[in-house]
């Protein structure tokens with residue numbers, strides 16, 4: 001009876017980008033349990049194990065409860081003085097470009113907006129990026145170049161309304177399990193195509209699996225486009241009316257013959273033809289979906305655009321069950337894309353555009369001179385700036401790159417060059433937080449309020465249902481304290497609550513493709529089960545009607561009118577020749593290392609999910625490397641033997657798991673173990689600057 005709930009609240013899960021609705025069961029206003037929200041249009045009464053366990057990480061015994069300076073507790077006034085004095089001293093001595101922040105896709109939109117505005121418009125920083133660089137930068141760049149705006153066009157109903165679903169470098173069975181439930185609800189008996197070097201859980205459920213050689217995806221996609229053109233299977237009216245650059249693209253892919261593509265990808269010509277025939281013109285509805293297998297690559301942006309090209313040339317965009325659809329990673333990566341104020345100016349604007357700077361200054365009530373006229377360096381460039389001694393102070397918020405960044409040893413070594421290093425997080429025990437000079441204890445999801453934007457552009461409200469432990473404060477409150485201590489209290493006087501900042505954010509989107517001026521307030525968000533952007537103030541007035549049928553909540557996609565966000569309203573065909581991976585295999589390092597998600601029960605660096613006994617049982621804390629039995633036999637390795645995995649950067653010891661699901665010459669490590677990124681190679685996609693986690697050279701020997 002002591003734990004009998006006597007109330008409920010609705011919220012949005014704070015792990016992945018699916019954005020499931022949760023029902024939180026309250027005892028005297030405090031959440032004691034979480035279950036899926038049966039009424040939320042995203043998850044329809046289901047949740048993955050992480051959602052069911054959402055409250056558990058809040059109760060972990062190692063929650064940070066006080067600020068720490070050089071490992072010793074300090075109070076908030078002291079912590080704020082240290083923060084402001086040290087940051088100002090670095091800026092005074094080395095200039096504003098000598099400081100930077102690294103943010104996250106895990107905090108609320110309002111917190112991102114506050115951080116980005118405080119750091120850049122208030123404190124005068126130029127450089128700041130987010131851990132979304134590790135997951136979504138490619139999709140952002142690809143969409144901006146191809147569609148004129150970072151605009152994932154789909155709605156989750158498309159999973160249920162496709163006749164053919166093509167998953168490229170995506171394993172939604174475990175990475176986005178609730179989205180996969182939507183696929184399982186598809187009553188159209190869809191063809192499911194999976195392109196992935198491994199026989200993943202999703203590949204096992206597919207009707208067609210194309211196990212290509214690692215990073216031959218771009219060649220494959222060009223080869224399929226070649227066949228569609230050769231076979232007269234292009235939707236010519238759509239291409240003529242709504243796109244630009246098709247003729248150049250068609251000329252470019254003439255050399256991607258089935259013979260050439262088969263040799264490059266390891267597929268047969270019959271497989272290529274079957275793939276092309278399955279998605280050709282005349283197939284009613286084809287949707288294309290991609291995630292990290294595409295995004296985390298040395299040629300990621302062009303691969304994403306090759307997917308977009310296929311959707312355009314078959315006319316599969318803007319209609320139910322179609323689209324070139326990037327599935328985002330983190331719960332608020334999509335919010336970061338619009339409101340983090342890092343690469344883009346607030347609301348999807350451009351730092352370099354004077355008109356945009358004036359518009360945002362007016363929307364925020366700040367002098368236009370406070371807005372920098374250059375975007376930030378990208379994450380890897382900030383790190384190289386630290387390495388070269390140009391950047392002297394770094395502030396990391398709610399992310400754990402000492403575990404997750406590529407080539408981990410190089411990352412951790414460069415942190416040692418900083419004059420001042422601040423980490424703000426809910427645990428002081430993460431690999432990154434332990435290296436900080438100043439640590440600021442943050443409230444977690446559930447202990448604060450604000451909005452997230454999910455993969456289908458749905459803005460949802462996450463509620464406060466717990467008190468943060470000890471002296472921990474919400475990131476929002478920490479930013480307010482910094483503003484006041486820095487001397488910016490007047491500048492941010494309007495920024496008193498997340499909902500007040502939501503109104504500022506709305507103003508910043510006015511007239512943009514992501515215009516959300518039609519969302520009145522948090523109450524509207526909650527009563528609607530979230531709202532997909534855009535929702536303009538006047539033209540979508542019908543959407544405000546409480547009698548609007550449920551279809552409104554699940555069926556809002558972009559480009560239904562065939563008009564894109566480019567100046568001529570036409571989508572672009574963009575292409576480049578494939579490049580060799582940055583670290584090919586050789587005699588010394590003969591295996592390609594693939595990394596990826598290992599389980600639906602763990603999240604990224606496991607900072608939170610490792611606190612749950614339930615999740616730990618579902619995904620035991622044991623690293624293993626998957627390799628093909630014939631490769632293992634040739635190395636005298638048996639199943640479960642200990643092996644040494646070595647790259648040019650590091651070695652680790654683990655057990656071998658033998659499976660034909662990994663092809664010969666390849667090996668797979670789940671990404672959650674802290675040692676895996678000691679092996680990976682520091683290489684970036686040149687357009688998006690997203691790290692290439694999916695390909696480096698290793699050798700494996702018996703321990």
Ligand code: SF4
Nearest residue numbers: 013015016020048051
């Ligand atoms: Fe849904 Fe993702 Fe949360 Fe799982 S982690 S409940 S799929 S939002």
